Amino acid sequence: MPPAPVGWQSVHAEVLRRIRSREWLPGALIPNETDLAAEFGCARATVSRALRELADAGLLTRRRKAGTHVALNPVRKATLQIPVIHEEIEARGGTYGYALIGRETAQPPLQVRSALGLAAADPLLHLRALHLSDGAPYAYEDRWVNPQAVPALLDVDLERVSANAWLVRNVPYTRGQLILSAATADADTAEILRCAPGDALFLAERTTWTGDRPITWVRQSYPPGHRLATEL
Amino acid sequence: MPPAPVGWQSVHAEVLRRIRSREWLPGALIPNETDLAAEFGCARATVSRALRELADAGLLTRRRKAGTHVALNPVRKATLQIPVIHEEIEARGGTYGYALIGRETAQPPLQVRSALGLAAADPLLHLRALHLSDGAPYAYEDRWVNPQAVPALLDVDLERVSANAWLVRNVPYTRGQLILSAATADADTAEILRCAPGDALFLAERTTWTGDRPITWVRQSYPPGHRLATEL
DNA sequence: AACGATAATATGCATGTACATAACGAGACT
DNA sequence: AGTCTCGTTATGTACATGCATATTATCGTT
Numbered sequence: 001m002p003p004a005p006v007g008w009q010s011v012h013a014e015v016l017r018r019i020r021s022r023e024w025l026p027g028a029l030i031p032n033e034t035d036l037a038a039e040f041g042c043a044r045a046t047v048s049r050a051l052r053e054l055a056d057a058g059l060l061t062r063r064r065k066a067g068t069h070v071a072l073n074p075v076r077k078a079t080l081q082i083p084v085i086h087e088e089i090e091a092r093g094g095t096y097g098y099a100l101i102g103r104e105t106a107q108p109p110l111q112v113r114s115a116l117g118l119a120a121a122d123p124l125l126h127l128r129a130l131h132l133s134d135g136a137p138y139a140y141e142d143r144w145v146n147p148q149a150v151p152a153l154l155d156v157d158l159e160r161v162s163a164n165a166w167l168v169r170n171v172p173y174t175r176g177q178l179i180l181s182a183a184t185a186d187a188d189t190a191e192i193l194r195c196a197p198g199d200a201l202f203l204a205e206r207t208t209w210t211g212d213r214p215i216t217w218v219r220q221s222y223p224p225g226h227r228l229a230t231e232l
Numbered sequence: 233m234p235p236a237p238v239g240w241q242s243v244h245a246e247v248l249r250r251i252r253s254r255e256w257l258p259g260a261l262i263p264n265e266t267d268l269a270a271e272f273g274c275a276r277a278t279v280s281r282a283l284r285e286l287a288d289a290g291l292l293t294r295r296r297k298a299g300t301h302v303a304l305n306p307v308r309k310a311t312l313q314i315p316v317i318h319e320e321i322e323a324r325g326g327t328y329g330y331a332l333i334g335r336e337t338a339q340p341p342l343q344v345r346s347a348l349g350l351a352a353a354d355p356l357l358h359l360r361a362l363h364l365s366d367g368a369p370y371a372y373e374d375r376w377v378n379p380q381a382v383p384a385l386l387d388v389d390l391e392r393v394s395a396n397a398w399l400v401r402n403v404p405y406t407r408g409q410l411i412l413s414a415a416t417a418d419a420d421t422a423e424i425l426r427c428a429p430g431d432a433l434f435l436a437e438r439t440t441w442t443g444d445r446p447i448t449w450v451r452q453s454y455p456p457g458h459r460l461a462t463e464l
Numbered sequence: 465a466a467c468g469a470t471a472a473t474a475t476g477c478a479t480g481t482a483c484a485t486a487a488c489g490a491g492a493c494t
Numbered sequence: 495a496g497t498c499t500c501g502t503t504a505t506g507t508a509c510a511t512g513c514a515t516a517t518t519a520t521c522g523t524t
Contacts, residue, residue, distance in 0.1 A: 006508090007507070007508080008507075008508085019404070020404040020406065020442075021404075022404065026401065032473085032474055032475085033474070033475070034474085042508075042509080043508060043509040043510070044475095044509090044510090045508075045509065045510085046507085046508060046509075048475075048476080048477095049507090049508095051475090052475095052476090062474090062475065062476095063474085063475075063516080063517075064473090064474060064475045064476070064515065064516040064517060064518095065472085065473055065474050065475070065515090065516060065517040065518055065519095066474075066475090066516090066517065066518075067473090067474060067475080068474085068475080073316060073319065073400070078311070078312045078314055078410050079310070079311050079312075080310040080311075080312055080462075082310055082464070084305055087305065168305065169258065172251070172252040172253075172254070173464075174252065175463070175464070176463065176464030177461065177462070177463055177464065178310050178461065178462050178463075178464055179459050179460070179461045179462075180412060180434070180459065180460040180461075181434055181457075181458060181459045181460070182414035182415075182432040182433060182434040182435075182454075182456070182458070183414075183432050183456070184416070184430070184431065184432045198416070198430055199416065200414040200415050200416045200432040200433065201414060201432065202412070202413055202414040203414075206464070208464070210252075222414075224414070224415070225413075226413060226414070227411050227412065227413045228411070228412040228413070229409065229410065229411045229412075230312075230409070230410050230411075231407070231408070231409055231410075232314070232405075232407070232408030232409065232410055232438075232440070238478090239477070239478075240477075240478085264503085264504055264505080265504075265505070266504080274478075274479085275478060275479045275480070276479090276480090276505095277477095277478075277479070277480085278477085278478060278479080280505075280506080280507095281477090281478095283505090284506090294504090294505065294506095295486080295487075295504085295505080296485065296486040296487060296488095296503085296504060296505045296506070297485090297486060297487040297488055297502085297503055297504050297505075298486090298487065298488070298503095298504075298505090299503090299504060299505080300504085300505080465524105466523105466524085467522105467523085467524080468521105468522090468523080468524095469520105469521090469522080469523095470519100470520080470521080470522095471518105471519085471520075471521090472517105472518085472519075472520090473516100473517085473518080473519095474515105474516090474517090474518100475514100475515085475516085475517100476513105476514075476515075476516095477512100477513085477514075477515095478511105478512085478513085478514095479510100479511085479512085479513105480509100480510095480511095481508100481509085481510095482507100482508085482509085483506105483507085483508080483509105484505105484506075484507075484508095485504105485505085485506075485507095486503100486504090486505085486506095487502100487503090487504095487505105488501105488502085488503085488504105489500100489501095489502085489503105490499105490500095490501085490502095491498105491499090491500090491501100492497100492498085492499080492500100493496105493497090493498080493499095494495105494496085494497085494498090
């Protein structure tokens with residue numbers, strides 16, 4: 001019987017085990033790729049692949065010539081899934097609904113202007129909408145769109161298609177920022193979300209650009225009880 | 233002059249450009265690795281590396297034999313940095329402070345028991361602490377530790393070292409969960425964080441295991457104004 | 465002692481070849 | 495028609511080799 005095949009995944013697993021078991025302490029220099037390849041009986045490229053994955057995950061730090069070290073602070077990186085709300089709701093087994101609350105062209109507040117990096121007070125398209133799950137409010141969306149970057153959006157029937165869904169499908173972005181925070185519900189928002197004024201809302205604010213052209217700023221407010229979960 | 237070298241990064245960039253420019257539409261099948269390698273004048277492995285990165289980022293979906301498709305919904309993945317609070321504060325230029333508020337052994341509430349997957353009502357070590365930035369409350373930490381998994385923690389002087397820092401350095405975990413949410417401050421928490429009762433707090437709840445042994449459950453509450461930001 | 469050129473070294477990347485594996489699809493058989 | 499098998503095909507992985515590049519260590523000169 002030939003020896004069990006050594007894949008990069010098995011090297012990955014073994015190195016991970018040594019880190020977790022503290023066989024290799026945080027900060028320690030681990031053997032170089034050539035030596036590990038010899039130890040595991042595989043090619044250097046295989047070891048390299050495994051170590052690269054671990055470095056990407058933040059458990060190792062690698063520098064040319066300096067070698068590979070176990071990360072001092074197991075940099076905890078969590079990858080959040082940021083789904084389109086439509087899919088988020090259906091993934092939970094709910095029926096998605098959508099209602100446009102307001103649509104106007106107006107001057108954005110300072111917060112939006114600065115987030116988008118717009119100096120002049122150009123008017124933007126202001127959209128307010130409600131996402132529903134099984135008829136119940138799921139998230140309130142307050143959005144400002146730069147019509148110069150997305151002129152086609154002006155012709156879309158936003159009563160039927162959410163700006164969210166349309167933008168995701170039709171406007172690629174090259175850069176984006178996400179800010180998560182919490183805030184209390186004001187009277188308007190509380191009424192829309194059918195919660196009490198003063199309730200704690202979970203906020204997700206996204207800003208997106210293509211190149212250096214700002215596309216949209218959006219704040220989604222989730223009623224009390226909403227949770228954003230991820231594995232570490 | 234020799235032709236410009238074709239690295240996986242340049243292939244990555246060009247494929248990304250074709251996706252963003254909608255030259256390759258969402259859902260479309262893109263040429264196979266061999267053809268792309270011929271087009272770009274590089275080895276198949278180089279194309280493969282580039283496409284793998286894009287698939288990891290969620291922009292492509294790849295299946296053996298079926299080929300590589302542009303993702304229908306550009307799955308937006310955000311990688312959050314979950315720093316140790318100590319470093320988070322110092323990264324902002326603040327001076328870190330820490331105060332232990334309470335330490336006891338007690339039966340955990342149902343929420344903690346179920347999060348940790350503990351059936352029996354074994355007593356856990358209950359720690360409450362405050363993280364400070366320049367003397368001001370930064371985050372309130374409510375933690376339950378399974379002493380069976382971490383007996384050594386009982387001998388640590390938790391007045392001086394935060395359980396957070398000690399655990400990160402001394403107890404590796406194999407699995408963890410992070411839940412972000414919002415809640416209003418109750419009277420106790422408000423007093424500790426020096427905010428008003430009813431203010432919206434940003435909550436981060438973490439649960440960690442080694443193997444199937446639960447280690448700790450912790451909820452960190454951040455006062456109003458706290459933001460968790462990430463690039464997309 | 466301070467500084468600068470140079471050699472040594474570990475990772476990073478590209479290539480060609482080979483084989484493994486998953487999945488689609490055509491054709492055979494019931 | 496249904497379904498089962500098997501060949502085809504595209505991705506996934508492994509390996510040996512070679513060169514590139516960043517960084518450190520060393521040795522020399524001033």
